[in-house]
Amino acid sequence: MTFRFARHTNNIEQIKSFYIDILGFELLGGFENHNGYNGVFIGKSNENWHLEFTKSEEIVLFNFNEDDILVFYPNNKSEFDFIMNKIHSKKIEFIKAKNPYWNNSEASEGKMILDPDGYRVIISDLKIK
Template identity: 30%
Template sequence: MSVAPKLRVARPSDDLDALLRFYREGLGLDLLYRFEDHDGVDGMMLGSPGAPYHFEFTRARTHAVGRAPTQDHLLIFYLPHPAEWQAAVDRMRAAGFDPAPPFNPYWDRDGLTFEDPDGYRVVLQKAAWNA
């Protein structure tokens, strides 16, 4: 029996606390783990316990990374149930995050795009992932 791979998306940041607020309070992810000064790097993992993915954000104490290089760097969450999608949008807005116009207008057809504090975009897509 094969085991499905797990995915970790890792990216550096200059402000872990701002990202924590966006991904935990806005998107509703859990803080799974946080570390400080691991060879000069601080970091955290966010996700949902048992999910096959999580996000790792790190901050090197001696290196600034700046903002996203473009507005088309996306994480897309497919939420096919309208009530679940609306709850996710409401949670983002209640946490103080307003939708941002997407670079690609396709994402406005059945979803909303939000920009995290580093300028990377998250799309809440009201559709099933049919891959």
């Protein structure tokens, strides 16, 4: 099965920069003026998932809550450390999760941040062997 998470945004360039430059994903493709929408596909090559972000003339009024989270599990410690170093260098603040599980250091050394749209993102080292 292939998975795509699609979300509309007001600033596709900020979103693209965040997910590529900070989280280390790749620009897999995109489109312009497809029925009034521009979009980008972001993820990792040769994986069966990707994120799609679209923009149109419509202004997005975001309607997600504190439990709506994208959780990413880096494959190894160096990938996790790379992302953490990018987050620190860009002075992105960590925030506390509403769900106490994500704040439990025994469950994960991962951290929660906000993407440019205010959507919650967790980078977790739980799966690192």
